[in-house]
Amino acid sequence: MSDPDTVAAEEGSLSGLKLASHAPLDDAQRAGRMKCSRCGASRMFYCYSCCALVGLDPHDVPSVKLPVKIDIIKHPNETDGKSTAVQARLLAPQDVTIYTYPCIPDLDQSKENIVLVFPGPDAMTVEKLWDYFSASGQPKPKRLKVEKPNDEAETHTCPIQRVIFIDSTWNQTTRIITDERLQALPSVELKSRRTCFWRHQRGSPNTYLATIEAIYYFLKDLHDQYLPVYKGEYDNLLFFFSFLHKLINKAKQAAGKL
Numbered sequence: 001m002s003d004p005d006t007v008a009a010e011e012g013s014l015s016g017l018k019l020a021s022h023a024p025l026d027d028a029q030r031a032g033r034m035k036c037s038r039c040g041a042s043r044m045f046y047c048y049s050c051c052a053l054v055g056l057d058p059h060d061v062p063s064v065k066l067p068v069k070i071d072i073i074k075h076p077n078e079t080d081g082k083s084t085a086v087q088a089r090l091l092a093p094q095d096v097t098i099y100t101y102p103c104i105p106d107l108d109q110s111k112e113n114i115v116l117v118f119p120g121p122d123a124m125t126v127e128k129l130w131d132y133f134s135a136s137g138q139p140k141p142k143r144l145k146v147e148k149p150n151d152e153a154e155t156h157t158c159p160i161q162r163v164i165f166i167d168s169t170w171n172q173t174t175r176i177i178t179d180e181r182l183q184a185l186p187s188v189e190l191k192s193r194r195t196c197f198w199r200h201q202r203g204s205p206n207t208y209l210a211t212i213e214a215i216y217y218f219l220k221d222l223h224d225q226y227l228p229v230y231k232g233e234y235d236n237l238l239f240f241f242s243f244l245h246k247l248i249n250k251a252k253q254a255a256g257k258l
Helices: 004-013 023-031 085-091 126-134 170-177 211-226 235-254
Strands: 045-047 052-054 069-074 096-100 114-117 142-147 153-158 162-167
Touching: 023 045, 023 235, 045 085, 069 085, 085 096, 085 211, 085 235, 126 211, 153 211, 162 170, 162 211, 211 235
Parallel strands: 069 096, 069 162, 114 162
Antiparallel strands: 045 052, 142 153
16 A cells, blocks of 8 residues: 555645646547557557657647757666656657667767756756856856747846756666766756656655656756746646556556555
């Protein structure tokens, strides 16, 4: 049986999100699994191998615009079906790219400010990003235009242009995090939050987030620090995640496991 307080906390952290309608997902779930048009595998909602929608029209799925580019480096042994990284790519295709290690993106810090989201003794908070890059004498800030209701636009400054996330179990991260190509990147540690992931790693604290959660919370913290008041701009990154969370909890309740 799950701790009632834990269940309530999980549901609370996903409540109040400004999400696109889940009605298409409800319809797709009732229709059942379908074959991916690319690889022919039986899938529900999307094919995690091909990064393609299955049983859904692209217009049924929200498109999220991000303030920075995101690169996800996936461990080669990470099970595709258990990873939430593909959700970020499907929902923000213009700003998210997934690499399978040892392939990684070209990381040229002379052209843009890049950070790695990973905890550690030298990791800074999101609040410290501006001071860190300004101290170099070449902050290379990114200027973002934010539209206002009166058709005007405000310009705000973001200290970074690109963010790297590692998609793997915690036991697998060492192989990637010690890669010399990542050693020069400054690291950022997220505020402690409780995961809602239903595939929580056994023996790990409940503050270990799924990749899509980590991306969402990082962007939200970045927005809160450097952009106008957050109004749910990135909530739809949890479009699939919140629906699957609700679906799986409902199934557990029916089976008497909650």
